Amino acid sequence: MASDDKSKHPGLSGYDPDNLQPWSVQVITSVTVLGVVAVALRLLSRRLKQQPIWWDDGMIIFSACWNLAVVGFIFAMYSTGMGIHADKLDPEDIVMMAKWLVVAEILYAWNLGWTKLSLLLMYYRIFHFPYFKKMMWVVGAFVWAWVICITFLFIFICVPVQKLWYPQLPGHCIHQVGTWISNAAATILTDLVILLMPIPEIWKLKSRKAEKVGLTLAFGLGFFVVFASAYRTSVLFTYSSIDPTYTLAATAGWTAIELSAGIVSACLPTFLPIVLYCARRFGIKRRVALQADGDAPLTFGSSGNPFKFGNNRSHRVESNTLSEENLSGGRNSDSVYGFPNHTDSDEIVYRAAEMGSDTLASLESKLRPDMKGCGHAVRSCRAKGTVDKKNNIPLHGIMVQKVLKQSASKG
Template identity: 40%
Template sequence: MGDPGSWQYYNHATSIAITVLGVFFVGLRFLSRHLGHVPLGTEDVLILIALVNLFVVFAINIEMVEHGLGLHQSIVSDADIVIINKLLLCMECFYCTSIVFVKTSILTMYHRIFIDRATRIGAYILGFITISWAISIIFACIFQCTPVARAWDKSIPGHCINLKGSFIGNAVPNIVTDIAILTLPVSRVWRIQASLSERLSIISIFLLGAYVIFASIYRFVTLFGVDFEDMTYTLARTNAWCVVEVSSGIISACLPTLRPLIRTLFPGLLKSSPSTSEHIFRRQDDSTITNPASTAWNHNKTSDHIQPSQSDLETDADEYPLNRIKVQEDISWDIRSLHSRHTHSQGV
């Protein structure tokens, strides 16, 4: 590929388009929550914080372009290079923070949906790894040089770490955790006693956001083209893909929540196949397997600790079609009417 002379238009167009898409999908997420009568949860708050961080990353990137990012360093003033270096340090910190909020939003959603111990422990471990990764990168960015000011003003005597090597090394665990988070629920869903088509349908919903892995990998590839002798020019693509990766992560986290919206717009598109089971159970929040036919249950024998809650009585509004999973594991259910259950509770 020949030298385009400037990456500024590419940077502007790419970052603006993907940021608008991120805002659009967050809007769809909350519209879907409203249509499905689903109360906002912790994962929704986290995705809003991630969106705010995306705005900051986007704004820093645009400001860097205004000071010469995307142009060859030979035609960028020394004063602008200092400003670009300062903004780069800030952008890396907010980029990492954005990634943390996106991933913890997804993991929080897993924690709400799945009640099995293995999935929840996996979510905690991946959350800990993600937060630790971000803290270590932010620390490395702030203290990349001794003295710290040498990070943006190379005329100051001192020494710095290999920043390109640091960027490349830090991108690897980011990609690995992307893959781990997206595939975390797959094994659990695969073990559910449901038809193959039902299991594949649910797994496909969890994997809707797999394209964020492509964004992470492509950004990783662009890092190899960064040359700090011509940093203002060679860093422009990577900067744009930082914005792409954050916004793609937000979109990835929003896609599985759009089921109520899609079902409203296209009623026949997500219609589940008829169940052959007499009782069809659903999962809602932590407590969660119940019968939508206004029945209550007692849990007699199972390895999971399941407790009924009032939220179980709501209409099917969850983002995942878990309401169509037939309970066929080693569980026995004592079904009785809600009226009898409430009468007994009042008597006690």
């Protein structure tokens, strides 16, 4: 029970010196709501593009619900006096807060694991390179090995466990703040690795530098979770076992910020459909062309001379209809993430037909197996019905064969 007398313990610099409970409630509530809103916007993006809900979406929903459980235990600590100086509370309240803290620490570690797993599943959904998937398995295995390890450290930080809230009991404890800092270091390291993983793949895309910069920024926005983790680490040093109830409040507040920042970070790359929808509502339209001028690669979001084929029609697509192979059910043309399918066989055949047989030969290895030699129909031909029924050859496949014959005759 708090008394009206002034505490003999000093307050933290930059915070209310007497009571951190109002600050704790405001911060924890606001960032938790922000995390829930981010997940809701992610689901709205899926609905706008009629995208199926996959494991990465389910995992971030689960992580958001788990975060609510963590926040619930933080408020349980609040109810026992967290944010008030220890000399203003009953000893039994301090003991109860220490018990709630152990549970909250364990749930916190697992919450970070669920959020990181959601990000890795999102990468698995949109990147289809064997070496990249192996790297995801390695990172994921490290994350969960550490989560299990830190769980045992949090539980058995003191032996016997009761010594954590009854210091006078015989036994021994490892340094509590040191355990927190080691967990924070591992968290920051894995955050950096996971956030940097897609950057090299983005810069391998056959698209313009401006688009690569835009995609890098979209994924790079998640780096604010690294800032939150780093600042929380600095706050850990303000904890004092002499005044645990008051000094723990700042750490608890930044813990809630870190967890919500991770959830928002995992959702940010999926917001493209909402951005495009809002742009259309404001009358902003952006069209992109598939180009073939000189040696320039096929790009999305480019300007200039459109690629022309056959009867000089420009082949244009909306910028929000980029390809994504969805592991939950095949290929979907409406990409949530905005990654162009830069090795699509349709575009390769069009480019080869435009530039001649030498180019076709050099690009042969990039074609889908059913497109080798242009002997089968592709998506664009099936959609338009432009297939020579007599020879069962797609019309633009015939055109490519004519290019080859013309090149051979010239040679």
